[in-house]
Amino acid sequence: MMLDDLSTLPDAELLQRHVAGDGGAAFGELFRRHRDRMYAVALRTTANRELAADAVQDAFISAFRRADAFRGEAAVTTWLHRIVVNACLDRLRREKVSVRRAGDLGELDLPDLHDRHASVETRLDVRQALARLPEGQRLALVLVDMHGMPVAEAAQVLGVAEGTVKSRCFRGREALAAMLSPTDDDHDRSARDAGPAAVPGSTTEPRGAP
Amino acid sequence: MSQQHDDTAPVEHDPTGMRALLASLPEPEPMPDDLVARISAALAVEAQRGNGIEQMWNLHDDGASRPGGPAGAEAGGADGTDERAPVVPLRRRLGLRHLAVAAAVVGVLGVGGFLVKSLPGDVMAAFGVSGASSASARGSEVAAAGSDARALVAPEAGSGEVVVVMSGVDHTSAALAVTARELDDGTLDPIADLSAESPTLGPIATPIGARSCATALGIPADAGILVDIGEVDGVSAAVLVVHDAAGRSAWAVDRSCTTGNTGLIRGPVPLG
Numbered sequence: 001m002m003l004d005d006l007s008t009l010p011d012a013e014l015l016q017r018h019v020a021g022d023g024g025a026a027f028g029e030l031f032r033r034h035r036d037r038m039y040a041v042a043l044r045t046t047a048n049r050e051l052a053a054d055a056v057q058d059a060f061i062s063a064f065r066r067a068d069a070f071r072g073e074a075a076v077t078t079w080l081h082r083i084v085v086n087a088c089l090d091r092l093r094r095e096k097v098s099v100r101r102a103g104d105l106g107e108l109d110l111p112d113l114h115d116r117h118a119s120v121e122t123r124l125d126v127r128q129a130l131a132r133l134p135e136g137q138r139l140a141l142v143l144v145d146m147h148g149m150p151v152a153e154a155a156q157v158l159g160v161a162e163g164t165v166k167s168r169c170f171r172g173r174e175a176l177a178a179m180l181s182p183t184d185d186d187h188d189r190s191a192r193d194a195g196p197a198a199v200p201g202s203t204t205e206p207r208g209a210p
Numbered sequence: 211m212s213q214q215h216d217d218t219a220p221v222e223h224d225p226t227g228m229r230a231l232l233a234s235l236p237e238p239e240p241m242p243d244d245l246v247a248r249i250s251a252a253l254a255v256e257a258q259r260g261n262g263i264e265q266m267w268n269l270h271d272d273g274a275s276r277p278g279g280p281a282g283a284e285a286g287g288a289d290g291t292d293e294r295a296p297v298v299p300l301r302r303r304l305g306l307r308h309l310a311v312a313a314a315v316v317g318v319l320g321v322g323g324f325l326v327k328s329l330p331g332d333v334m335a336a337f338g339v340s341g342a343s344s345a346s347a348r349g350s351e352v353a354a355a356g357s358d359a360r361a362l363v364a365p366e367a368g369s370g371e372v373v374v375v376m377s378g379v380d381h382t383s384a385a386l387a388v389t390a391r392e393l394d395d396g397t398l399d400p401i402a403d404l405s406a407e408s409p410t411l412g413p414i415a416t417p418i419g420a421r422s423c424a425t426a427l428g429i430p431a432d433a434g435i436l437v438d439i440g441e442v443d444g445v446s447a448a449v450l451v452v453h454d455a456a457g458r459s460a461w462a463v464d465r466s467c468t469t470g471n472t473g474l475i476r477g478p479v480p481l482g
Contacts, residue, residue: 024253024254024256024257028250031249031250035240035241035246035249036240038241039245040237040238053242053245053248056245056249057245057248057249057252060249060253061249061256064256065256130232145228145232146233148233151221165221166219169229170219173229176226176228176232180228
């Protein structure tokens with residue numbers, strides 16, 4: 001079959017052809033179809049281009065080798081997502097171990113949750129905040145909120161119950177909102193910048209001061 | 211901050227506005243071309259490996275086809291019908307040589323754009339690296355290994371031309387004159403031109419970067435330079451074969467070689 005013809009086949013049939021041993025042509029088509037999406041998931045999951053690149057390569061190689069493990073109980077894309085997510089988690093964990101061994105937090109050195117010195121504009125952006133969420137919450141938000149994946153499919157990808165995915169989404173959103181909200185210090189800083197005339201009864205005193 | 215919610219609420223319930231915020235973020239860019247090339251090359255290596263084993267099985271089984279593909283390849287005799295170690299047919303050595311070169315480059319250097327051209331065309335076609343993708347377009351700028359690349363070797367003195375290749379030769383500072391001369395004479399095979407910079411190779415893998423290095427070494431701007439990205443004394447380095455008015459010479463430098471920091475290992479070594 002010519003490559004052009006492969007483009008008309010559904011994912012599951014491509015995977016079947018690959019398992020049957022077609023020399024890689026069918027899997028090549030799967031890679032072409034889904035590489036951008038999988039890279040996007042990896043990028044948002046790891047928040048690190050190098051880790052994402054390595055993870056998505058790991059994932060496609062793993063999928064290539066383990067295609068016979070696909071039972072057809074879910075969509076091929078669900079199966080691929082799961083492999084990509086697992087590869088990302090594996091890479092992230094290995095990275096954390098190596099960073100810990102090196103005694104240097106490097107790129108994973110995210111600001112302290114309670115850092116009140118930087119302004120809200122520079123302290124966090126959404127990406128950084130997302131990266132600081134617990135792993136489960138971050139993955140749920142990446143799949144459901146950022147990629148529009150249905151909860152049921154995300155549950156399959158993550159290997160958890162649908163209720164768990166929803167709960168992680170809700171809690172993750174709350175945590176994100178908390179991280180992205182201006183702190184009292186930010187309000188104080190804005191008030192100082194505006195000058196005393198703009199803020200009668202100046203708020204420069206520390207909170208809780210008598 | 212705490213919002214009221216429970217698991218019975220639809221996931222769209224978004225009192226914090228964070229779902230809307232996340233959904234509004236721009237999509238990440240498509241997979242970069244260099245990564246497409248890298249993964250395509252790695253998959254092609256996998257496919258090549260699978261094909262090779264399948265063909266070997268066919269030889270053992272009097273032509274009867276066994277389950278092929280990656281699963282069969284990994285299972286390698288797991289069905290108990292053939293526990294013999296695979297024997298590589300002589301005619302497949304060339305293919306496996308390609309595989310070895312490709313695997314080494316993928317694993318050590320990760321230069322997909324280079325190695326994809328060193329694999330057989332049918333395998334690469336399966337992953338679209340010689341087709342419509344932008345990665346393949348970039349790859350097409352890379353000269354094929356073999357005779358086509360020979361024409362690029364040995365730029366002439368006064369041409370100001372820089373050609374960057376990766377010969378795979380393990381140079382040594384002691385025998386630099388020998389290997390550099392062989393390289394320049396085109397007696398080494400295969401040689402591929404690297405026209406695109408790779409982060410793993412360093413700036414010297416580009417003609418501009420190599421020219422900066424040459425300038426730092428005091429090499430005239432009109433000299434023709436052949437740059438071989440490889441190893442010298444077992445460490446990552448580059449060998450420059452320079453053609454200028456004074457003749458032919460070789461330099462071995464660190465791949466970080468640039469203005470203000472040549473990282474000179476040895477040179478110049480006259481090549482005669």
